[in-house]
Amino acid sequence: xxxxxxxxxxxxxxxxxxxxxxxxxxxxxxxxxxxxxxxxxxxxxxxxxxxxxxxxxxxxxxxxxxxxxxxxxxxxxxxxxxxxxxxxxxxxxxxxxxxxxxxxxxxxxxxxxxxxxxxxxxxxxxxxxxxxxxxxxxxxxxxxxxxxxxxxxxxxxxxxxxxxxxxxxxxxxxxxxxxxxxxxxxxxxxxxxxxxxxxxxxxxxxxxxxxxxxxxxxxxxxxxxxxxxxxxxxxxxxxxxxxxxxxxxxxxxxxxxxxxxxxxxxxxxxxxxxxxxxxxxxxxxxxxxxxxxxxxxxxxxxxxxxxxxxxxxxxxxxxxxxxxxxxxxxxxxxxxxxxxxxxxxxxxxxxxxxxxxxxxxxxxxxxxxxxxxxxxxxxxxxxxxxxxxxxxxxxxxxxxxxxxxxxxxxxxxxxxxxxxxxxxxxxxxxxxxxxxxxxxxxxxxxxxxxxxxxxxxxxxxxxxxxxxxxxxxxxxxxxxxxxxxxxxxxxxxxxxxxxxxxxxxxxxxxxxxxxxxxxx
Amino acid sequence: xxxxxxxxxxxxxxxxxxxxxxxxxxxxxxxxxxxxxxxxxxxxxxxxxxxxxxxxxxxxxxxxxxxxxxxxxxxxxxxxxxxxxxxxxxxxxxxxxxxxxxxxxxxxxxxxxxxxxxxxxxxxxxxxxxxxxxxxxxxxxxxxxxxxxxxxxxxxxxxxxxxxxxxxx
Numbered sequence: 015x016x017x018x019x020x021x022x023x024x025x026x027x028x029x030x031x032x033x034x035x036x037x038x039x040x041x042x043x044x045x046x047x048x049x050x051x052x053x054x055x056x057x058x059x060x061x062x063x064x065x066x067x068x069x070x071x072x073x074x075x076x077x078x079x080x081x082x083x084x085x086x087x088x089x090x091x092x093x094x095x096x097x098x099x100x101x102x103x104x105x106x107x108x109x110x111x112x113x114x115x116x117x118x119x120x121x122x123x124x125x126x127x128x129x130x131x132x133x134x135x136x137x138x139x140x141x142x143x144x145x146x147x148x149x150x151x152x153x154x155x156x157x158x159x160x161x162x163x164x165x166x167x168x169x170x171x172x173x174x175x176x177x178x179x180x181x182x183x184x185x186x187x188x189x190x191x192x193x194x195x196x197x198x199x200x201x202x203x204x205x206x207x208x209x210x211x212x213x214x215x216x217x218x219x220x221x222x223x224x225x226x227x228x229x230x231x232x233x234x235x236x237x238x239x240x241x242x243x244x245x246x247x248x249x250x251x252x253x254x255x256x257x258x259x260x261x262x263x264x265x266x267x268x269x270x271x272x273x274x275x276x277x278x279x280x281x282x283x284x285x286x287x288x289x290x291x292x293x294x295x296x297x298x299x300x301x302x303x304x305x306x307x308x309x310x311x312x313x314x315x316x317x318x319x320x321x322x323x324x325x326x327x328x329x330x331x332x333x334x335x336x337x338x339x340x341x342x343x344x345x346x347x348x349x350x351x352x353x354x355x356x357x358x359x360x361x362x363x364x365x366x367x368x369x370x371x372x373x374x375x376x377x378x379x380x381x382x383x384x385x386x387x388x389x390x391x392x393x394x395x396x397x398x399x400x401x402x403x404x405x406x407x408x409x410x411x412x413x414x415x416x417x418x419x420x421x422x423x424x425x426x427x428x429x430x431x432x433x434x435x436x437x438x439x440x441x442x443x444x445x446x447x448x449x450x451x452x453x454x455x456x457x458x459x460x461x462x463x464x465x466x467x468x469x470x471x472x473x474x475x476x477x478x479x480x481x482x483x484x485x486x487x488x489x490x491x492x493x494x495x496x497x498x499x500x501x502x503x504x505x506x507x508x509x510x511x512x513x514x515x516x517x518x519x520x521x522x523x524x525x526x527x528x529x530x531x532x533x534x
Numbered sequence: 535x536x537x538x539x540x541x542x543x544x545x546x547x548x549x550x551x552x553x554x555x556x557x558x559x560x561x562x563x564x565x566x567x568x569x570x571x572x573x574x575x576x577x578x579x580x581x582x583x584x585x586x587x588x589x590x591x592x593x594x595x596x597x598x599x600x601x602x603x604x605x606x607x608x609x610x611x612x613x614x615x616x617x618x619x620x621x622x623x624x625x626x627x628x629x630x631x632x633x634x635x636x637x638x639x640x641x642x643x644x645x646x647x648x649x650x651x652x653x654x655x656x657x658x659x660x661x662x663x664x665x666x667x668x669x670x671x672x673x674x675x676x677x678x679x680x681x682x683x684x685x686x687x688x689x690x691x692x693x694x695x696x697x698x699x700x701x702x703x
Contacts, residue, residue, distance in 0.1 A: 043652075045624035082655030083611035085538065104652045106621045422586035422635065 038099035040092070042066065044107070053092060055099070060088040062103075072107055080104040407516045407527075414530060495521050504528055540610040543653045544576040545646060546594070546602035547662065563672040571662045572599065573646040575608070577653060578615040582622065584645030588632035589622055609654035621652060638666040 035056040042049050051065055063074040079086040081095055081103045097103060492514040498521055499510040509528060517523035549555065549569035559567035574583035574597075581594045595601045613621075630645055643665070647658045657663070 045621060046628045078617050080611075080613055080617075080652065083543070083609060083613065083653050085612045085614075085617075102651075104621075106617050106624070108617065108620055422637075 035093075036099070038092070038097075040097055041100070041102040042105050043102050044105045048102075055093040055097075056091050058088065059086045059090045059092070059095075062086075062092065063088065066105065070107070076108045078106040078108060080106065404516070410516075410527065410530070492519055495519060495524065499524065499528070538612045539614070540612060541577055541614075543608040543611050543650065545606040545608050545650060545658050546574045546576055546581060547604045547606060548572040548574075548599045549603045550599075563669070565668070565672055567665070567668060568661070569603070571643060571665055573643050573658060573662055574602075575646050575649045575653070576605075577611065578618060582645075582649065584630050584635065584642045586632050586635040589626045589630050589645070606659060608650045608658065609656050611653040613653055618653070622649075625649075638670060641666070 035054045037052050038055045040051050040053055040062075042051055049069065051062065051069075053062060053065070059079060060074075063077045063079065066077055066079075067074045081097055081101070084095070086095060086103070492511060495514050496507060496510050499514075500507065502525070504510050504525070506528075510524065513524035513527040514521070517527060548571070550572050551558075551570045553569075555567045555569050559565065572583075574581045576582070576594045579594065580591045581596060582589060582591045583597070584590070625645075625648070629648070630640075634640055643658065643662050647663055650656055650658050
């Protein structure tokens with residue numbers, strides 16, 4: 015007792031006046047490592063902290079010691095708190111100022127991770143787009159669908175991916191994230207907004223890509239008259255992107271950052287190279303809702319666990335957020351990343367982002383179509399992808415990635431990832447899938463795709479023909495190859511054709527593609 | 535001084551096999567497994583878990599797995615949300631990066647265990663943390679589930695498999 019009195023609040027270990035207290039070995043566990051300290055069992059926490067700060071070279075003020083769930087106060091005595099020989103105390107070193115996370119540099123670390131998606135040119139997409147545009151003009155029924163398709167293609171999956179892989183883009187993203195301002199709200203959703211924002215950034219950069227815009231413009235012009243909803247060509251695509259960005263921002267916003275209504279457009283504009291985006295934003299408000307919703311859902315689905323929940327909750331709760339879609343873009347400019355190392359979170363998921371991008375591309379198109387508020391996420395925009403072999407390729411790769419993903423995280427795999435069988439979608443016919451399997455399940459996209467294909471086919475057979483192979487001659491071009499594949503047992507002619515088109519007639523590659531997809 | 539706030543810490547346990555493991559494991563593995571457990575820690579009204587994407591969080595029960603199959607009360611903690619998130623971010627940069635994920639050795643349950651100890655000093659139930667070794671020790675599944683990872687892992691699995699082969703069938 016006497017010694018306790020003397021020891022209390024005293025950082026000096028007094029020995030000799032009373033029976034020497036035992037020296038005990040205490041393990042100090044930090045997230046990084048575990049170290050051992052030899053201390054007297056009746057020394058104070060303050061003393062302990064001093065020792066720690068000496069060894070770790072940091073301020074005692076920043077040290078937080080935790081033992082059996084209790085935060086240790088400076089004036090506590092080790093033995094009083096039950097810290098005995100061989101016990102482990104946890105340490106957290108706080109960053110001095112809340113929110114200023116050094117996040118930045120690590121972000122673009124794995125810039126080329128999604129490199130496997132190196133697919134070619136926006137120009138091809140644009141070409142297809144233009145073709146489809148012309149077709150659309152011939153059939154008003156198709157207009158809408160093709161509009162979606164066009165817009166999807168505008169986002170040009172490959173270009174998106176490519177751009178996202180571009181170190182410059184990554185750099186831009188990281189830079190933006192580095193400048194992120196702190197989020198005052200709870201930093202719980204920290205992971206999600208970070209990811210969302212990163213994707214946002216990517217998209218922004220994409221929007222800035224002249225090449226992409228060029229393609230967009232081209233396709234948009236082709237379809238301009240048809241979709242009827244938009245007058246601008248250029249802005250439409252940037253609009254989509256902008257909307258996606260807004261959606262992502264809303265994603266971030268809805269999760270605790272609180273949609274701070276700001277003059278979003280003003281904020282968002284600098285990010286977007288097209289001035290017309292401003293004007294588009296208001297017009298896009300309406301489609302923004304479902305668009306954002308879907309996009310969010312898509313992004314979330316892609317970004318796996320981190321944001322997966324938001325697909326469920328966010329969509330529902332987020333509708334209101336979407337209303338202020340424009341405001342949300344301000345979120346994006348605001349970079350509400352909050353603390354907790356955006357870097358670490360984002361660094362680990364560049365490929366996830368790529369996937370997110372893919373989904374984003376996929377979603378907006380259909381969203382436009384489904385301007386109805388129904389979050390028919392599963393009625394995914396796979397149609398446009400399917401009609402474009404390049405997009406199809408990207409889709410296949412996405413699916414592969416998703417499969418790998420589902421293998422990696424068994425829990426989330428079966429639940430999250432639907433798209434499993436593209437050729438099932440292509441080849442298999444009748445399933446007007448809407449009714450079937452309306453769970454977010456593997457069958458979903460397939461059925462949805464089928465449905466869309468059906469619709470497309472019915473509406474305009476010729477466009478279907480040219481849509482699917484994306485080259486009217488593909489059929490005859492690859493006649494021989496098709497025969498080969500058929501002889502080998504690949505019964506799905508459509509799938510074969512697609513594979514051939516995608517690989518440019520290379521049978522071996524086509525086979526691999528078919529096999530790769532089928533085993534995925 | 536005012537008493538510090540105590541925050542409850544729960545462990546959400548999901549059976550990834552949805553009951554199939556309990557039914558089929560005797561046949562497939564030769565031993566009874568009650569489930570394929572995936573766990574997450576719920577504290578401060580958020581669910582935290584570890585996957586190949588790193589540490590993630592969501593509203594409790596908000597993953598696509600739906601509501602947990604069981605909830606284990608781990609205890610209470612004084613650790614505030616702020617401190618906890620800092621801790622998590624440190625973890626996410628060091629021990630629990632996404633690429634560190636290993637289905638057997640360093641998985642979601644490893645993470646839950648780590649966090650539970652940090653928050654409360656207690657570990658999670660052993661039937662969860664013992665699962666990988668249980669599975670690996672069966673001759674049927676061991677090699678099959680082997681991850682294409684470091685050599686030593688495969689070697690050890692092989693050894694386990696060899697040990698597990700019954701002398702007579």
